Amino acid sequence: MRAGSGLLPLQVEGLGFVAGGVPILQDVSFRLEAGPPSVLIGPNGAGKSTLLRLLHGLLPPSGGVIRWALLPAEVARRRQAMVFQRPVMLRRSALANVEYPLRLAGLPGPERRARAQAVLGEFGLGDLAHRPARRLSGGEQQRIALARAAAMDPAMLFLDEPSANLDPAATRAVEEIVTAIAARGTKVLMTTHDLGQARRLAGDILFLHRGRVVEHAPAARFFAAPAAPEAAAFLKGELLW
Numbered sequence: 001m002r003a004g005s006g007l008l009p010l011q012v013e014g015l016g017f018v019a020g021g022v023p024i025l026q027d028v029s030f031r032l033e034a035g036p037p038s039v040l041i042g043p044n045g046a047g048k049s050t051l052l053r054l055l056h057g058l059l060p061p062s063g064g065v066i067r068w069a070l071l072p073a074e075v076a077r078r079r080q081a082m083v084f085q086r087p088v089m090l091r092r093s094a095l096a097n098v099e100y101p102l103r104l105a106g107l108p109g110p111e112r113r114a115r116a117q118a119v120l121g122e123f124g125l126g127d128l129a130h131r132p133a134r135r136l137s138g139g140e141q142q143r144i145a146l147a148r149a150a151a152m153d154p155a156m157l158f159l160d161e162p163s164a165n166l167d168p169a170a171t172r173a174v175e176e177i178v179t180a181i182a183a184r185g186t187k188v189l190m191t192t193h194d195l196g197q198a199r200r201l202a203g204d205i206l207f208l209h210r211g212r213v214v215e216h217a218p219a220a221r222f223f224a225a226p227a228a229p230e231a232a233a234f235l236k237g238e239l240l241w
């Protein structure tokens with residue numbers, strides 16, 4: 001697979017976002033390398049979703065720099081995908097949903113069908129291919145959405161709480177797909193409120209608090225000995241705001 005070649009490292013410097021005069025993100029700086037998923041954690045309202053949207057180009061920063069390696073930003077954007085907490089399914093089969101972005105990308109019919117079927121098969125979703133996507137369970141829809149993103153072979157994939165509201169079995173199934181996507185060489189940056197999930201998936205953790213990245217560390221180090229007092233309190237389950 002083609003991996004995150006050309007796109008990473010991602011260098012973020014002094015990134016800020018202001019909405020209605022209120023600073024939502026302030027002076028956010030970090031560097032993301034190719035490798036296992038990076039996981040963004042922090043209390044409600046810390047700015048996690050906003051940060052993903054800025055990086056994916058869905059919101060314009062108020063200040064700072066987002067620098068993808070080697071590629072101009074417009075090209076970098078075409079090599080990225082994002083899956084939201086509640087993915088939008090088109091009123092057609094799961095297979096047709098996976099084919100849809102491939103069609104938009106100009107892939108000829110037989111080729112896109114073959115690619116969509118291969119991805120569904122690879123992620124153990126072949127049985128769902130001909131089911132109407134909107135009638136699938138929340139967990140099944142989320143897995144189809146992940147397959148739809150993976151079919152485009154993105155260098156970078158942003159996931160905003162991919163298993164929010166899912167039960168443990170469905171969460172596990174989503175995590176298996178995220179792991180498979182990362183193993184294909186796609187760099188994943190995801191948010192989660194599930195600290196167990198962060199431990200299971202993360203290579204590194206970005207801890208966001210009140211619009212600032214207050215710690216960025218390898219996951220094992222972060223969970224064993226968080227350096228920032230806010231991160232330590234968060235891991236202990238103390239209320240943060």
Ligand SMILES: Nc1ncnc2c1ncn2[C@@H]1O[C@H](COP(=O)(O)OP(=O)(O)OP(=O)(O)O)[C@@H](O)[C@H]1O
Binds near residue numbers: 024045047048049
């Ligand atoms: N366009 C906007 N206009 C005004 N306020 C905004 C806008 N976007 C986000 N916010 C505010 O910015 C803060 C951060 O929101 P964001 O959704 O990024 O946080 P989060 O860390 O993802 O939270 P959660 O964990 O609850 O999903 C919140 O207080 C939110 O209300």
